[in-house]
Amino acid sequence: AQSVTQLGSHVSVSEGALVLLRCNYSSSVPPYLFWYVQYPNQGLQLLLKYTSAATLVKGINGFEAEFKKSETSFHLTKPSAHMSDAAEYFCAVSEPGGYQKVTFGTGTKLQVIP
């Protein structure tokens, strides 16, 4: 069974400050990991994904995440927050082998303070 835990349902940062959104996963096999962003009343947009290649993954909009097997973590970071980054962020996990079900975390709402 696979699962994802996102620590902190709400995170507030000042504009220009570091963004750190935490995600820990549980999986019986080496997983695939994803970060998605959702703006109000919209679907989800893929930010980045880890699929067993490089452990440091760079995504769109300046975000990146590092897969740490020893910590079972896949935290999302961005060096400098922008007002447009305010949104809901979802971490997700799936197990390799075709069209496996993706399990989503409960989401973290990022607030950027001017």
Next chain:
Amino acid sequence: GAVVSQHPSWVICKSGTSVKIECRSLDFQATTMFWYRQFPKQSLMLMATSNEGSKATYEQGVEKDKFLINHASLTLSTLTVTSAHPEDSSFYICSASASGGATGTQYFGPGTRLTVL
């Protein structure tokens, strides 16, 4: 690339009527499509997985006779909410996985807001 559309983006209907939501992959072939439901301020709940040309696989607790899913082609899946009731009001989101996409990456539509009066 990898664009998924949904139609309508919002719909309001009377209790007891049926509503059809379309999900289309615009620039790729989607062997597998997924339907999710999202309650306010909550995560996505997978309702069902549909593969082109075969019956959908429903998650536990999801009524297959109430939420009819058809995946007639590699670019189109439909979700029909039959005899809708106010408790069916929600945000419905579809996603599609590209043919041969073994990484599990799903591309999401913009969602459909259903309000049942």
